[in-house]
Amino acid sequence: MSDFDPIAYDLSVAEAELTSFKTWFGSKSFIGETEIVKEIRARPQMACLLGSVLNIPAPDLIKFELTMKGIFRTDLVLGNDHARAFALIEFEPAEKTTLFKRGTAQYRYWGSGLEHGFGQIIDWAWVRDENPDDIVLGNTFGGKIKKSAFAVIAGRDDGIDGPLEQSRFDYRRHLVAVGGHHAQIMTYDDMLKRMEESLTTAKTYI
Numbered sequence: 001m002s003d004f005d006p007i008a009y010d011l012s013v014a015e016a017e018l019t020s021f022k023t024w025f026g027s028k029s030f031i032g033e034t035e036i037v038k039e040i041r042a043r044p045q046m047a048c049l050l051g052s053v054l055n056i057p058a059p060d061l062i063k064f065e066l067t068m069k070g071i072f073r074t075d076l077v078l079g080n081d082h083a084r085a086f087a088l089i090e091f092e093p094a095e096k097t098t099l100f101k102r103g104t105a106q107y108r109y110w111g112s113g114l115e116h117g118f119g120q121i122i123d124w125a126w127v128r129d130e131n132p133d134d135i136v137l138g139n140t141f142g143g144k145i146k147k148s149a150f151a152v153i154a155g156r157d158d159g160i161d162g163p164l165e166q167s168r169f170d171y172r173r174h175l176v177a178v179g180g181h182h183a184q185i186m187t188y189d190d191m192l193k194r195m196e197e198s199l200t201t202a203k204t205y206i
Contacts, residue, residue: 002142004061004079009048011202017043018195025192030156033093033113036188037075040091049195051078052202054087054149054184061086061142069136072123085147088124090117092154094188099155100165107164117152118183124150125179151184153191160187 021043025031040047041064051059061079068074076089092098098113127137128148138144160166173185186194 002061003066003140004063004077004142007044007048007060007062009058009060010045011199014045014049015199017046018049018192018199021046022192025188028094030096030159031094031188033091036094037091040076046195047076048078049198050076050089050151050191051080051087052198053191053194054078054089054151056080056085056087056147056149057083059087066140068124068127068140069134072120072127074120074124079141081142083147084143084145085149086141086145087149087151088121089151089153090120092117092152094154094156094159096156096159099159099169099187100161107168108161111155111159114152114154114185117154118185121150121152121183122178125181125183129179148179148181149184150178150181151186153186153188155187157187157189 021039024039044062048059048062051057056078057080059078060081061077063077064075066074066077074088075091077086078089079086092113095113098111100108101111103109125148128145131137132144160169169185176183176185
């Protein structure tokens with residue numbers, strides 16, 4: 001028993017959903033969290049492309065807004081039941097100040113949207129590592145978790161102002177780990193690019 005919904009991963013449907021999302025996304029500039037998450041939820045096969053982006057085998061389990069231990073809510077979890085591997089993903093706004101906000105004369109502070117998402121994955125890792133044999137957590141995931149991956153998707157590339165902010169953002173998204181696991185941080189633009197790469201790679205095996 002688990003709180004997940006089964007999903008039969010279909011690359012052709014994922015490609016169609018990705019194409020329609022890109023068309024919608026391309027008509028927008030900066031977007032609020034509610035609006036963008038609604039569009040992602042309407043495209044579950046596209047969402048499954050994040051599995052390979054996060055080094056999770058082809059998902060056969062999916063859940064939007066999974067609640068863990070009655071306290072923490074995860075925007076999206078993708079899982080492969082055989083491998084007992086799960087990717088926990090937090091979506092934040094794609095607004096102008098999501099990544100960086102008003103700061104000093106020299107540099108801007110990290111945005112509250114990004115900080116909120118990063119705080120979420122720290123809590124998820126804590127829940128997972130605090131008691132890996134917890135019966136409630138096991139019931140939620142349908143058994144033990146053997147592999148975890150974490151990601152925050154927030155902001156847009158255009159919200160990064162200049163090489164200093166780009167360097168800070170790159171450092172944070174490439175070199176930060178939580179509980180020994182790489183905690184990936186992507187803009188929504190980067191998410192789409194990596195989904196396309198994932199789709200292209202997967203199609204070579206068909």
